[in-house]
Amino acid sequence: MRSGDEKPTEGGGFFAAISSSVRSWGSAMQKSVNGLMGYEGLEVINPEGSTEDAEAEAQRGRWKQEDRDGYWKMMHKYIGADVTSLVTLPVIIFEPMTMLQRMAEILEYTHLLDLADECEDPYMRVAYVSSWAISVYFAYQRTWKPFNPILGETYEMVNHNGITFISEQISHHPPMSAGHAENEHFTYDITSKLKTKFLGNSVEVYPVGRTRVTLKKAGVVFDLVPPPTKVNNLIFGRTWVDSPGEMIMTNLTTGDKAVLYFQPCGWFGAGRYEVDGYVYNASEEPKLLMTGKWNESMSCQPCDLEGEPLPGTELKEIWKVAATPANDKYQYTHFAHKLNSFETAPKKLLASDSRLRPDRYALEKGDMSKSGAEKSRLEEQQRAEKRNREANGHKFTPRWFDLSGEITPTPWGDLEVYEYNGKYTEHRAVVDSSGCHEEVDINSIAFNPWQYGNVSAE
Structure with missing residues (x-):
């Protein structure tokens, strides 16, 4: 036993x-692509094959050759790092x-x-x-x-x-x-x-x-x-x-x-x-x-x-x-499709909701160029909000979750635990009892998660 x-x-x-x-x-059969197009020591693992077809497998995937080159130039310096x-x-x-x-x-x-x-x-x-x-x-x-x-x-x-x-x-x-x-x-x-x-x-x-x-x-x-x-x-x-x-x-x-x-x-x-x-x-x-x-x-x-x-x-x-x-x-x-749908959204959706992100929505509609531009704009807004907040001595505080004070161990490090504070339940009860029956219109709600002022214009 x-x-x-x-x-x-x-x-x-x-x-x-x-x-x-x-x-x-990782016991899947793998092979280092040594010398392949000038890249040293990169492992290519084919889950459907053996070690013999690693170089052929390396040419497959979603990337064009020039995209691979650009991505590798950007990413190789981060090897061994946490890239979250x-x-x-x-x-x-x-x-x-x-x-x-x-x-x-x-x-x-x-x-x-x-x-x-x-x-x-x-x-x-x-x-x-x-x-x-x-x-x-x-x-x-x-x-x-x-x-x-x-x-x-x-x-x-x-x-x-x-x-x-x-x-x-x-x-x-x-x-x-x-x-x-x-x-x-x-x-x-x-x-x-x-x-x-x-x-x-x-x-x-x-x-x-x-x-x-x-x-x-x-x-x-x-x-x-x-x-x-x-x-x-x-x-x-x-x-x-x-x-x-x-x-x-x-x-x-x-x-x-x-x-x-x-x-x-x-x-x-x-x-x-x-x-x-x-x-x-x-x-x-x-x-x-x-x-x-x-x-x-x-x-x-x-x-x-x-x-x-x-x-x-x-x-x-x-x-x-x-x-x-x-x-x-x-x-x-x-x-998964329902998660992007407004059919699963509540009445008076929070303006901070992921569905309303313009970069996410543009990608959903197939406009990759607009998605990339909106993503960059949101990232700059996030930096601007942080500068404004810190300049005024403000500290970010979550709305719906509180830091519990509990530290829990995991196999990969300790974690500060946040707990649900019940305020969203109260918020939703007020909204649902308000008699509001408005349809959610994505064009009428601007994405805004910023707590220290709306920096959308910056």
Whole structure:
């Protein structure tokens, strides 16, 4: 028998075969493109091939040769650095969505949290909540970068399974966001801070954040530790995403937890997308085995103390990815499209909402030139607002989230935790009771997240 903190050992259970594959950060077959067009030491990783076709793979992807050259000249000096907020990037690599909207994508399959709240089986409850956390990785495989939010920017969502969601950019350096979602079954709270390491043709992303889910009827609280992510082939080759490592979902109330291993991509895609592991009780005894692929589905089955399936039981599918639009430019799901829609926006939308960003909106409409110009203008406005604020001795304070004073450890560093202060709920109640039934008109609301005066004219 192994504990919840230990990886499977040879012969030690149903998933013993995964033991060696989870120990390396990137075991996909790779090759340094030495001497290729004058670039030294850049790795090109083809998830569908071998080491022999790395140079051919390097010529593929979204970049033209001259674009590759320009991007490399701009980026090579940042190798080894955290590039979360160091550089201004071209809109060619962006999608028409901000990080605040991406935070909302985890809400697509919240019916799993509803099921967990109604479930009487404590181990199935862990399985439902864990599958919900895994479900968002289908969306996170997209290779386009979301826009960095402006300090004070927000995103609101209503009209989805009775959920109200608010997120806010609470820090610019380092970039940090906070979010809160709620319906009759659960509350979801997150403080998000990404840490990156640029490696030349790839970037490692470490989720230095805290996620808490409270199930209202069940009266339990869950904590999530997600795996890191690696974005491969940023400049050379086709960009793709992998998240090899360990995910831990812990019921802080009971001590039950799931320990799940995201397999790294190997030869010709072997192991890519696969997730395997167990749900353990508080005594670290395996109770359910879980298996599946984060881009398809997850299933579970009762198991014995050795992790073997119990006789007479079968795998039960917990989650399955919903149908997606065919040939979508940005690989959006139907739900992702809703995040940009004003159908999911509340009445009297906050002027700081991501939907109203002119750079994001221009890119959504396919005007890349205007998007780039608007992006530069917003970035200069952000600098001007900071100068004005600091010159007058003012300090930025988030509207909807307060610094809790709690410091929580993560595998990648400590994090200052922000907590939802309830003011948005009060704000929304006042607006909803006002009798206002105005339609949201994007042309009538100017994007304005600035707290120290409107610097749009500067």
